[in-house]
Structure formats: C-alpha cells, structure tokens
Amino acid sequence: MLTKRIIPCLDVKNGRVVKGINFVNLKDAGDPAELAELYSSEGADELVLLDISASEERRATMAEWVKAVADRLTIPFTVGGGISSAEQAREIIALGADKISLNTAAVKDPSLIERCSRLLGSQAVVVAVDVKRENGRWAVYIQGGANKTDLDGLEWIEKAQKLGCGEILLTSMDGDGTEAGYDLKLLRRVSLKATVPVIASGGAGKEEHILQAFRAGADAALAASIFHYGKLRIGDVKGYLVGAKIPVRI
Numbered sequence: 248m249l250t251k252r253i254i255p256c257l258d259v260k261n262g263r264v265v266k267g268i269n270f271v272n273l274k275d276a277g278d279p280a281e282l283a284e285l286y287s288s289e290g291a292d293e294l295v296l297l298d299i300s301a302s303e304e305r306r307a308t309m310a311e312w313v314k315a316v317a318d319r320l321t322i323p324f325t326v327g328g329g330i331s332s333a334e335q336a337r338e339i340i341a342l343g344a345d346k347i348s349l350n351t352a353a354v355k356d357p358s359l360i361e362r363c364s365r366l367l368g369s370q371a372v373v374v375a376v377d378v379k380r381e382n383g384r385w386a387v388y389i390q391g392g393a394n395k396t397d398l399d400g401l402e403w404i405e406k407a408q409k410l411g412c413g414e415i416l417l418t419s420m421d422g423d424g425t426e427a428g429y430d431l432k433l434l435r436r437v438s439l440k441a442t443v444p445v446i447a448s449g450g451a452g453k454e455e456h457i458l459q460a461f462r463a464g465a466d467a468a469l470a471a472s473i474f475h476y477g478k479l480r481i482g483d484v485k486g487y488l489v490g491a492k493i494p495v496r497i
Contacts, residue, residue, distance in 0.1 A: 248360055248377070249288060249466065249494070250386065250494045250495060250496055251403055251461050251465075251466065251467065251468070251469070251488070251494060251495050252292035252293055252294075252338065252446075252466065252467035252494055252496075253290070253292055253293065253457070253467070253468055253470075253472060253481055253484060253485065253490070253495065254292060254293045254294060254295055254446060254467050254468065254469045254470075254474075255278055255282075255286045255291050255294055255295075255469070255471065255474045255481070256294075256295045256296075256297065256448065256469045256471045257276075257282055257283065257294065257295070257296045257297070257471070258273075258297050258299050258471065259279050259296055259297065259298045259299065259300070259309075259312060259328070259478075260273065260298075260299050260300045261300050261305075261308060261314050261422065262279070262300075262308045262311065263275055263276075263277070263278065263279070264276040264277045264278065264279055264282055264298070264475070266471050266472055266475050266476075269312065274477070276475040277475070279296060279312045279315065279316055280312065280315040280318070280319050282475070283296070283316045283319060283320055284319040285323065286323060286387065286474065286481065287319075287320055287322050288320060289320060289480060289482055289483055290481045290482050290485060290496075290497070292322065292323075292467070292495075293322055293324060293325065293345075293467070294316075294320070294323075294324040294325070295324070295325045295327070295373075295389045295416065295446075295469060296312075296313070296316065296324060296326050296327075296329070297326075297327045297328045297348065297375075297404060298327070298328030298329055299328055299334065299391055300328070300381060303412065305329060306329075307341045309326075309328070309329070309376060310338075310342060310392065311347070312327055312344050313339060313342045313343065313344055314343060316343070317342060317343020318343070319345060320343075322348065323345040324344055324345055324346075324384055325344065325345065325346040325347065325348050325416075326339050326344040326346075326347055326348065327347060327348025327350060327373070327416075328345055328350075329334065329350065329352075330348070330349060330350075330352060331359070332352075332359070333350040333362040333365075333366045333367075334453075334457050334493070335361045336349075336363045336366070336367060336372075337366060337367065337460050340367060340371060344368070345371065345372065345440045346371045346372065346373050346413075346414070347367070347371060347372060347414060348373040348375045349363065349372065349373070349374050349375065349412075350375040350376070350377065350389060351375070351389040351390050352406065353374055354387065354389050354396060354398065355389075357406060357407070357410055357467040358410070360372060360374060360410040360412050361410045361411050363411075363487045363494065364410070364411030364412065364440055365390055365411070366497070368413075369411050369412065369413035369443075372411065372412045372413050372414075373412065373413065373414045373415070373416050373446075374404075374407040374412040374414070374415055374416070374418040375418065375481065376400055376403060376407070376416065376417050376418065377389070377392050377418045377420055378400040378414060378418070378419060378420060378428070378433070379395075379419075379420045379421055380415070380419075380421055380433075383400065384399050384400070384401075385400035385433055386398070386399070386400065387399070387400050387403050389485075392420050392423075400433075400437075401436060401437065401440070404437055404440075404441070405440065406416070408441070408442050408443055412443060413443055413444075414443050414444045414445075414446065414449060415437070415441060415443060415444070415445050415446065416446045416469065417433070417434070417437055417445055418469075419448070419449035419450060420449065421449070421450075422449035422450025423448075423449040423450065424459065424471075424472055425450055425452070426450065426451065426452025426453075426456075426472060426473065426478075427450055427461065428450045428451075428452065428456045429448075429449060429451065429456055429459065429463070429465075429468075430449065430458045430475055431446045431460070431463045432464050433449055434460060434463040434464055435463045435464055437463025437464075438463065438465065439464065440495070441464075444466035444467065445464065445465050445466055445467075446465065446466065446467040446468070446469050447460040447463075447465035447468050447469065448469040448470075451468065451469075451470035451471060451472075451473055452472075452478075453473075453479070454479065454483070454484050454487040454488070457470070457484060457488065458487070458488060458491050461488070461493050475487040485497060
C-alpha cells in the first residue's frame with residue numbers, strides 16, 4: 248500500500264489565511280508563510296493553498312505570498328484560485344509552487360486541463376472538484392461554491408482524468424468546516440473509478456474521520472479547521488494512523 252498523505256489546506260484572502268463553514272463566515276487564521284512553515288515542521292506531507300480573493304490586486308498579492316511560502320518550505324505545495332490560463336499556471340510554478348489547482352476555469356474551458364498538463368506535466372496539475380449532494384447525485388459548484396453547474400461530479404471527474412490531470416481534490420461542500428466527517432459514500436464511488444490519486448476534503452473533525460477517508464479509498468486527506476485552531480496536531484494524527492495500520496511518513 249502506498250504511503251497516505253496528510254495535507255493542511257490554507258484558504259488565502261487578500262494575503263491572509265481564512266477559514267469558514269460551508270464556504271462562508273470567514274475568519275482570519277494567520278499568515279500563509281508562517282502557517283505553512285509551522286505545518287511543515289509538524290510533519291505535513293504537502294500543503295494546498297487556495298487564493299479566494301476577488302480584488303483587482305489579487306494577482307500581485309498572490310505572487311507575494313506564493314514566493315514567501317516557497318522560500319520557507321521544504322515540502323511540496325499546491326496553489327489554486329483564479330488560474331485561467333496555462334501561462335498563469337506556469338508563472339505560479341516559476342514562483343516555487345510544485346503543483347497548480349484548477350477549478351472554475353477548467354469547468355468553463357476543460358481544454359485548460361490538457362494545456363496545463365502538456366506544459367507542466369500531469370503531475371503538476373490538480374483539478375479541484377466542489378460538490379453538493381442533490382437529488383441522488385453530486386452536483387458540481389464553481390466560483391468558490393457560489394454557483395451551481397449542470398455537471399455531475401462523477402462524470403466531471405472522469406472527464407478531467409481523461410484530459411490529463413494528475414490528481415483530484417474532491418471537496419464535499421456539505422461537510423466543509425462542519426468537522427462532522429468526510430462524505431465516505433462519495434469517496435468510495437470516486438476512488439473505485441479513479442485513475443489518479445484522490446485527495447479527500449470537507450468535514451475532518453477528528454482522527455477517526457481521516458482514517459475512514461483512507462479506508463474509503465482516498466490517497467490523501469486534506470483538512471483546515473482542525474489544524475488551524477489547534478484541535479489536532481499532525482504528528483498525533485499520524486501516530487493514530489500508524490496504530491490503525493495505515494502507512495504514513497513519520
């Protein structure tokens with residue numbers, strides 16, 4: 248069995264890390280570079296940083312904090328949010344990120360996945376998929392969860408894989424920030440058909456939830472609230488997983 252990964256997620260707005268519940272009610276949680284360095288020292292395997300700012304100055308601010316994070320990290324990190332061209336993706340990688348994450352722009356123009364994959368390599372292209380359970384299916388949402396699309400989550404993931412993405416970041420919006428557990432049914436369905444690694448996101452509240460995600464087929468578990476506010480430490484989570492016979496990097 249391949250080593251499972253623990254990935255803290257940092258949502259960045261105007262250069263500061265924020266966290267909310269169900270994608271709203273955002274609260275300040277700290278400086279991106281400082282938190283990134285802290286998580287690295289505590290044993291995080293990777294980091295995901297998502298820029299959720301909408302200001303006109305977002306790109307300049309984004310470049311500043313991406314470079315600051317790169318200067319202080321020795322583990323891989325992914326950057327997403329507002330990347331709408333292969334050229335922008337290349338700029339992020341040039342600043343020091345290891346991977347880029349596509350969401351809204353990829354839904355609007357799926358060929359963007361293919362272009363980024365050709366330019367950067369599939370290993371550097373993550374497709375983030377935000378879904379809600381609705382009428383027996385998982386509907387895809389974009390623009391930070393604000394707008395519903397006509398896409399079915401399972402079908403969109405299959406298409407994204409065929410277009411060349413190297414990883415799927417799968418977020419259950421129903422679970423986001425609730426700390427009530429991941430959507431295990433969704434994870435099982437996706438993991439059975441996935442041809443690339445799947446990162447579980449949305450709902451982690453305790454060690455058991457992360458264990459359940461791995462047993463459901465996830466390759467990595469992403470969490471935010473439980474780490475940002477000190478409810479759980481990465482080292483403790485890994486110790487728990489080792490006891491449950493889940494292979495992790497210590």
